[in-house]
Amino acid sequence: MPRPALLPPPPEPAVRLDPLPDMVGYALRRAQVAVFRTFSKAFAEFDVRPAQLGVLTVVGNNPGLKQSEVAEALGIQRANIVPLIDGLAARGLVERAKAAVDRRSHALRLTDAGRELLGRLQRREAEYESQLTAAIGETGRRRLLELLAAITAACDEPSEPA
């Protein structure tokens, strides 16, 4: 302990991060990691990850959708949604309907168990959002959603400006 006692709390040289905290990409990454961690805690009892909640939500809203349509709606590669749906199907939450007009595709539906779980997830989700609202206010939360949507749309444009 090279510092004499009685001094105020250690000043901590403080690592200089500039200009990282002023970069949208950096701030987004830090926020996403933090939110995903708390999200995982909030949904730990359900053993459901964010991507799985996304699939359950879209299938619940749009029964009969094809896998590739669900993937596109969520911005996931159609190759990557296969193990995701495998997991949900193995847990009896989602069904790949056998018959279909186009026999290449799978019409997806929630099972009764899937619908029941989705209901509980959405209630928990509402609680989780209100916890975030406690941090930035409902006005701040709405504004954040707007700004994120605008950034996403700008980057996803065919001739993306960024």
Place this chain on the structure above:
Amino acid sequence: MPRPALLPPPPEPAVRLDPLPDMVGYALRRAQVAVFRTFSKAFAEFDVRPAQLGVLTVVGNNPGLKQSEVAEALGIQRANIVPLIDGLAARGLVERAKAAVDRRSHALRLTDAGRELLGRLQRREAEYESQLTAAIGETGRRRLLELLAAITAACDEPSEPA
């Protein structure tokens, strides 16, 4: 083409995503994926990923810092920063100083090449941010950074409210 001509653009049944677009976690993920993709394009000529820019920035700002200090400042596990610095050192951008007071640790510094590259990266970075500003305005960008920082701080608190 089962649809007669002359009709307005195809209505597209439109997949219902609600309430996903109103969830901060979902909006964050979509925004981060979109921003990282355009970021990668903007920095493609430098072959530098976001995490690498973070390390170069922190080492440039704080020469002599230990690996574990850089990792903590960036929110990276100290085990995961090893290959990151390996890569930067192999390219001659960062040096692990041989000698030190504590011979367990590595004092990190940028090489001349690293400093030169970091300068170019930061100029490109400023351009990139101004492209994002074109999408949401400078006021929107500042507000977005504030909101993201508030969310991050709230989630990272020991007794995180979310």
Place this chain on the structure above:
DNA sequence: TATTGTTATACTCTATAACTATA
């Protein structure tokens, strides 16, 4: 020819445990 689901593969990021050498 094109599309759907699928498999295989690769790379990045994140996380944990355990080792080593120093302290």
Place this chain on the structure above:
DNA sequence: TATAGTTATAGAGTATAACAATA
């Protein structure tokens, strides 16, 4: 005993290529 760097490993997300069945 504690810490810094390291190694190994595992899991999730993302991405591309290619194949079989079907259209």
